[in-house]
Amino acid sequence: MTRHHPDQAMLLDYASGAASEAESLLVATHLTYCPRCRSEVDELECLGGTLLDSIEPSLPAPSSCDEVLDRLGREPRPTSRPVPPQVLPQFQGLPRPIQRLLAASDRVPAWRRVMAGLDVLDLPARPPEGAGSMVRLMRLQPGVAVPQHTHRGEEFTLVLAGGFSDDTGHYQVGDIASCDGSISHRPAADLGEPCVSLVVTTGPVRLASPIGRLASLFVRV
Amino acid sequence: MCMLCAMEASARTTVSRRLARSSALAHHGRMTQQASPTGGRVPDELDSLIQAVGRNQDKQAFRRLFEHFAPRVKAYLIRMGSDPAQAEDLMQEAMLMVWRRSESFDPSQAGASTWIFTIARNKRIDSLRRERRAELDPEDPSLVPAAPASADSVISAQERAGQLRIAIAALPGEQARLLQLAFYEDKTHSEIAADERLPLGTVKSRLRLALGRLRKHVEDER
Numbered sequence: 098m099t100r101h102h103p104d105q106a107m108l109l110d111y112a113s114g115a116a117s118e119a120e121s122l123l124v125a126t127h128l129t130y131c132p133r134c135r136s137e138v139d140e141l142e143c144l145g146g147t148l149l150d151s152i153e154p155s156l157p158a159p160s161s162c163d164e165v166l167d168r169l170g171r172e173p174r175p176t177s178r179p180v181p182p183q184v185l186p187q188f189q190g191l192p193r194p195i196q197r198l199l200a201a202s203d204r205v206p207a208w209r210r211v212m213a214g215l216d217v218l219d220l221p222a223r224p225p226e227g228a229g230s231m232v233r234l235m236r237l238q239p240g241v242a243v244p245q246h247t248h249r250g251e252e253f254t255l256v257l258a259g260g261f262s263d264d265t266g267h268y269q270v271g272d273i274a275s276c277d278g279s280i281s282h283r284p285a286a287d288l289g290e291p292c293v294s295l296v297v298t299t300g301p302v303r304l305a306s307p308i309g310r311l312a313s314l315f316v317r318v
Numbered sequence: 319m320c321m322l323c324a325m326e327a328s329a330r331t332t333v334s335r336r337l338a339r340s341s342a343l344a345h346h347g348r349m350t351q352q353a354s355p356t357g358g359r360v361p362d363e364l365d366s367l368i369q370a371v372g373r374n375q376d377k378q379a380f381r382r383l384f385e386h387f388a389p390r391v392k393a394y395l396i397r398m399g400s401d402p403a404q405a406e407d408l409m410q411e412a413m414l415m416v417w418r419r420s421e422s423f424d425p426s427q428a429g430a431s432t433w434i435f436t437i438a439r440n441k442r443i444d445s446l447r448r449e450r451r452a453e454l455d456p457e458d459p460s461l462v463p464a465a466p467a468s469a470d471s472v473i474s475a476q477e478r479a480g481q482l483r484i485a486i487a488a489l490p491g492e493q494a495r496l497l498q499l500a501f502y503e504d505k506t507h508s509e510i511a512a513d514e515r516l517p518l519g520t521v522k523s524r525l526r527l528a529l530g531r532l533r534k535h536v537e538d539e540r
Contacts (some may be wrong), residue, residue: 113501164416
């Protein structure tokens with residue numbers, strides 16, 4: 098059962114279609130784990146449908162329906178089920194919204210080492226606006242902590258496996274931790290299994306300690 | 319489509335809202351029994367038209383669906399910033415998708431209008447982006463299923479839509495307008511805030527208030 102959810106504004110942006118690619122990925126992935134937010138998005142989409150009912154109609158071209166039927170006549174009978182994405186074996190446990198993104202990428206995504214116990218994998222989603230924005234997977238080995246840092250923008254971390262704790266709480270599979278410039282934190286993976294998470298940031302990470310700042314010259318966090 | 323509900327959704331003054339509310343309530347009661355006199359179609363019928371397309375590739379049913387939804391989808395796309403020619407193309411694409419996906423339509427999950435709204439929304443986003451919109455996959459092996467709902471909390475998609483329609487009409491004008499902006503101007507909360515010269519927090523809290531009222535209304539009806 099997830100305990101940390103996206104805020105309602107983000108769910109509304111997702112349902113209305115205004116959310117960025119990265120935010121949509123974050124929300125769609127959270128929905129995979131969270132029946133409560135799924136039902137909330139269902140309600141918001143129902144609101145979209147209700148508004149569609151009340152819109153002032155705009156007439157289609159006179160031959161419009163014939164054109165569509167004509168195109169239908171020429172295409173093979175479609176399969177209605179979504180086809181599972183084809184991904185490398187190491188990505189098979191990931192939720193499908195992330196798998197689809199990996200499958201659509203034209204290069205083979207690979208983990209890269211940031212520091213001992215911390216690897217990241219950049220995802221090909223278009224990140225939200227802002228310098229230093231990114232969308233990536235992060236893998237922390239059991240018990241490893243990321244150096245104390247803060248953010249210039251906002252950061253959302255969605256746990257996909259394992260769990261982690263920081264100054265704001267404990268996060269497990271499906272939970273979203275959100276952080277902004279007002280929070281300086283030191284996320285540490287739970288003991289047991291590695292913690293894998295989806296991370297969306299809208300601004301660069303700033304390491305808090307002098308040693309951390311020095312380290313940032315050497316590691317691309 | 320039920321015209322009364324449509325009129326009601328656009329009724330914004332206190333008096334007309336009160337009138338619309340009472341007539342809508344009366345109307346809602348008989349909504350599933352007959353087509354409205356204006357030639358619009360009732361939700362039940364729209365649902366079964368989609369099912370007829372899904373089960374039997376019924377072209378006549380598709381024509382009727384097209385007649386009802388194509389003008390609304392086109393209007394939606396124009397509201398979202400497409401020019402009329404683009405909107406026509408995208409609307410045709412969306413209606414093709416309605417045909418292709420009709421077999422997976424499940425009226426207990428979402429009513430016809432909601433289902434078609436999501437198709438039009440996604441079509442538009444896909445036309446703007448490199449990647450397809452990230453979507454929940456109901457067949458994802460990672461999916462955590464919902465707990466079975468208790469019998470008295472089960473509400474059909476259609477009942478929910480009817481209740482929402484009434485609830486939207488009862489919203490104060492400002493809140494209803496913000497909701498419209500959120501759905502029909504392709505604006506995130508931050509963009510709405512900038513346009514309306516309101517602090518982001520105010521936009522968020524007004525929308526939250528609006529959604530809270532809608533939810534309360536729907537729950538009170540249960």
